[in-house]
Amino acid sequence: MPNDVPAGCTVYGRSGMVVAGHPLAALAGWRALDLGGSVADAAVAAAAVLGVALPHATTVGGDLFALVHEAATGRTHVLNASGPAPAAARAERFRDGVPQDGIASLVVPGAVAGLKALHERFGLRSWAEALAPAVAAAEDGVPVSGALAAAIVAYRPLIERDAALAALLLPGGRPLAEGTLLRQPALAATLAAVAADGPAAFYEGRPAHSLGALSAERGGLITAGDLAAFRPEWVEPLSAPYLGLEVRTAPPNSYGVALLLQLQRLAADAGPQGGPGSVEHFARLIPVGRDALAAAAPYLADPAFGGPDVRELLARGAAKGASGWPSGVPGGTAVVSVADAAGNGVVLIESIFTPWGSGVHDPATGILFNNRVRGFAADPAHPNVVAPGKRPAHTLSPALALEDGRLRFLLTTPGGPGQTLTLAQVLVNRIEHGLPLAAAVAQPRWSLDLAGRLLVEETVPDAVVTGLAQRGLHAEKAGVITPYFGSAELIERLPDGVLAGVPDRRRDAAAIGA
Known part of the structure; x- marks a missing residue:
């Protein structure tokens, strides 16, 4: 029997491990x-179910990134399945700022094509088998989790603006309660068509044409032609050393470079710095994280549209006291980590951006769409300014780490622009302080909100907050469910080949291994 334990504990296995949101x-x-099946088959199956069970965070109307590590070759492949802005999305249309939600906030959904690309290259079982659990979950219903129930209540005004979304989530005017079934028959039919006929059923079939008609009716920009033209992309990872590890992540338009910049600086001053959770610990990490995000800001854009070379930034490193700030918001995001006994692994992260995305739900197809246009910068001089066919900056930052050429860690978390901050903290706790992975994940965290204000989790002692203030680091306490702190869903391969999976207690998550 597989070893399945509550979130927050460590699950151990030899043959395989799956950690998901x-x-x-x-x-x-x-x-x-x-x-x-392969690790890719497992990641596709898990990711598809996340798009049914956590619709406030991710759906087939969103995007994804994935890293795939091949043990036999030592190569790590990066899948960028983030969708571009519509062909009609010209900067002059957004002189008053990019839309925050609604029909004009959509980019092309990349998730379906991304899942298929991952399966085509690395899958062993059939595509229909990979999607079958998601089809069943949408048809039969998924019990509403506490996090989903809370998101319905918290975002009720957005939900009520769309009649179809309100009918799904507020039946009879009342929010779906925790433990009740969320059935999505229209989405089940869409997923079944994709399972039978592949991505063409999505990008050239009923979903594309239905979305195009909905967009035209409501004054949006996206068309069926925008969807038909989309293709995901395989790219090379960025990497940097960190205390005996080689950490790899996705290049821009992902924020992943900010993680590498932090680890470079931390490795350079890795002497005794105080224990985890101490004033000294936070005082060391906070300036490094701030500087990394500021230094990365000009590079967080679609490289196909020019701009500075991110590898030059990595070679130079983040300067102390860097100025600037990346665009981005805390969002709806879900993650999957998968490893097998042979040393192969996948980390996958998918999102519709902010909770409930655009708030646009197509009743004909059951799809809730992203609001990723919000990821573009408003400044026309910024490399991340909106343009036709351009991908926005993505907070999605999957990573993995090798030791002596072999996979050691699979690293991913939701948390908007705080994702790289969370992963850096976990690695410091695990590698520098020697904590077991579960303890490294459980330690109190710091993060930054959209205005750059310093946040610490409410479990941080008052004495530490006072000590930070005395060093000029004025922090505000925030609840553990604050999205900026993330929820790291990690796998570590131990020296004897045992796989340790840790689902973070901060959000819905689970690990299964054997």
Whole structure:
């Protein structure tokens, strides 16, 4: 029997491990592995279920990034399935700022094509088998989790603006309660068509034409032609050393470079710095994280549209006291990590951006769409300014780490622009302080909000907050569920080959391994 324990504990296994942002997703991924599938099969199955079970965070109307590590070759492949702005999305249309939600806030959804690209290159089982758990979950219903129920209540005004979304989530005018079933038959039919006919059923079939008609009716920019033209992209990772590890992540338009910049600086001054959670610990990490995000800001854009070379930034490193700030908001995001006994691994992160994305739900197809146009900068001189066919900056920052050429860590978390801050803190706790992975994940965190204000979790002692203030670091306490702190869903490969999976207690998550 697989070893399945509550979130927050460490799950150990030898043959495989799946950690995901929802128990049903972890189960779907584990079953794919157990039936002889690859880590890619497991990641696709889990990710598809996340798009059904956590619609406030991710759907097939969103985007994804994934890293795939091949043990046999030592190569790490980066899948960029973030969608571009519509062809009609010209900067002059947004003189008053980019839209925050609604029909004009959509980019082309990249998730379906991304899942298929991952499966085509690395899958062993059939595409239909990979999507079957998601089809069943949408048809039969998924019990509403506490996090989903809270998101319905918190974002009720946005939900009520769309009649179809309100009918789904506020039946009879009342929010779906925790533990009740969320059934999505229209989405089940869409997923079944994609399972049978591949991405063409999505990008050239009913979903594309229905969205195009909905966009035209409501004054949006996206068309069926925008969807038909989309292709995901395989790219090379960025990497940097950190205390015996080689950490790899996605290049821009991902924020991943900010993680590498932090680790470079931390490795350069890795002497005794006070224990985890101490004033000295936070006082060391906070300036490094701030400087890294500021230094990365001009590089967080679609490289196909020019701009500075991010590898030059890595060679130079983040200067102390760097100025600037990346665009971005805390969002709806879900993650999957999968590893097998042979040393292969996948980290996948998917999102519709902010909770409930655009708030636009197509009743004909059951799809809730992203609001990723919000990821563009408003400044026309910024490399990340909106343009036709351009991908916006993405907070999605999957990473993994090798030791002596072999996979050691799979690293991913939701948390908007705080993702790289969370992953850096976990690695410092694990590598520099020697904490077991679960303890490294459980330690109190710091983060930054959109205005750059310093936040610490409410579990940080008052004496530490006071000590930070005495050093000029004025922090505000925030609840553990604050999205900026993330929820790291990690796997570590131990020296004897045992896989340790840790689902973060901060959000819905589960790990299954055997």
